[in-house]
Amino acid sequence: VHLYVHVPFCARRCSYCDFAIAVRRNVPSREFVDAILREWEGRHRHPVWDESPVVETVYFGGGTPSRLDPAGIGRMLARFRADRPLAPDAEITLEANPDDVTPQAAMAWRAAGINRVSLGVQSFDPAALAWMHRIHTAEQVPVAVESLRQAGIADLSLDLIFGLPASVGRGWGSDLDRALALEPTHLSLYGLTVEEHTPLGRWTATGRVVPADEERYADEFVAAHQGIVDAGYEHYEVSNAARPGYRARHNTAYWRRAPFIGLGPSAHSAFGCTRQWNVREWQAYYDSSQRGEPLVGGRETLTADQIAVEETYLGLRTLDGLAAARVPEPARTAWAAAGWARIENDRVILTSEGWLRLDALAASVS
Numbered sequence: 090v091h092l093y094v095h096v097p098f099c100a101r102r103c104s105y106c107d108f109a110i111a112v113r114r115n116v117p118s119r120e121f122v123d124a125i126l127r128e129w130e131g132r133h134r135h136p137v138w139d140e141s142p143v144v145e146t147v148y149f150g151g152g153t154p155s156r157l158d159p160a161g162i163g164r165m166l167a168r169f170r171a172d173r174p175l176a177p178d179a180e181i182t183l184e185a186n187p188d189d190v191t192p193q194a195a196m197a198w199r200a201a202g203i204n205r206v207s208l209g210v211q212s213f214d215p216a217a218l219a220w221m222h223r224i225h226t227a228e229q230v231p232v233a234v235e236s237l238r239q240a241g242i243a244d245l246s247l248d249l250i251f252g253l254p255a256s257v258g259r260g261w262g263s264d265l266d267r268a269l270a271l272e273p274t275h276l277s278l279y280g281l282t283v284e285e286h287t288p289l290g291r292w293t294a295t296g297r298v299v300p301a302d303e304e305r306y307a308d309e310f311v312a313a314h315q316g317i318v319d320a321g322y323e324h325y326e327v328s329n330a331a332r333p334g335y336r337a338r339h340n341t342a343y344w345r346r347a348p349f350i351g352l353g354p355s356a357h358s359a360f361g362c363t364r365q366w367n368v369r370e371w372q373a374y375y376d377s378s379q380r381g382e383p384l385v386g387g388r389e390t391l392t393a394d395q396i397a398v399e400e401t402y403l404g405l406r407t408l409d410g411l412a413a414a415r416v417p418e419p420a421r422t423a424w425a426a427a428g429w430a431r432i433e434n435d436r437v438i439l440t441s442e443g444w445l446r447l448d449a450l451a452a453s454v455s
């Protein structure tokens with residue numbers, strides 16, 4: 090079983106973000122941890138544990154989990170461990186913003202059991218960071234990396250966003266070089282998407298901002314692919330690259346449809362063909378938790394056809410690919426001829442050019 094804890098608090102909302110977050114100057118760490126542990130009380134007795142009794146990975150995502158009191162992270166991990174065994178080599182990840190990483194925080198996270206940190210870098214360009222409404226500076230990133238390494242957290246992932254509008258004037262190549270120069274074990278590269286109910290959505294709707302065109306997006310994606318492969322990273326999933334041996338095990342579990350339990354507002358859980366998700370807003374989640382009311386906001390049971398569609402999409406987005414039989418002829422040969430895929434050991438594996446067309450290719454064979 091894989092555990093996900095959604096920590097919804099952020100210091101302010103980034104210009105492109107439509108995640109389930111709660112903007113708070115002061116984070117209610119104690120209330121949050123109490124609510125998570127109340128939810129855990131019911132979840133650690135779920136029948137899914139009968140088949141998979143061990144916790145393989147824990148992921149604190151958000152939001153900005155690094156804004157929680159580190160003692161609260163320790164309290165959650167101690168309870169998870171007391172109720173269910175954690176694998177001896179369990180991957181325990183914390184998402185952090187660079188400005189939250191102090192030597193003291195890094196030491197406290199390590200002492201709590203965190204052994205992997207995913208840093209929300211996004212860019213090293215001050216103008217781009219300001220445009221994104223990020224609150225950290227480029228200079229804080231190497232300082233954060235050093236503090237984490239000093240504390241004994243060597244497994245570090247850096248998040249970068251590509252495909253910014255041309256008007257932002259961001260140099261993607263130099264940002265990528267600066268990230269690679271820090272020698273992280275892992276990189277996540279996300280293309281900027283315009284969501285309606287965000288500042289970026291409004292800027293775009295009023296014509297104040299023109300999103301990156303397809304060509305710019307594709308050029309940056311392909312350049313990133315080449316850059317990370319040349320630097321010795323394995324581009325093992327459309328948005329993720331790792332040094333050999335450092336693939337993200339938690340995310341890999343999602344792509345392999347392993348059972349996972351999500352705790353916290355908006356967190357999703359999946360067991361076999363069942364999906365469920367918690368109420369989205371922090372305050373509603375907290376109030377329900379205090380009253381002992383259900384926290385589940387919705388539930389669905391996937392049909393065999395829906396599972397097959399999901400498997401196709403998930404398979405094509407990773408370097409593991411999809412069984413060749415799942416991509417009928419003539420699509421298989423056409424994809425290979427176009428340079429979108431290669432066939433290896435009876436698997437269809439998309440290339441970087443194929444990943445640019447992931448949605449369309451997956452839909453065409455689903």
Ligand code: SF4
Nearest residue numbers: 099102103106151152
């Ligand atoms: S820090 Fe992350 S979760 Fe918070 S507002 Fe920014 S993008 Fe959204």
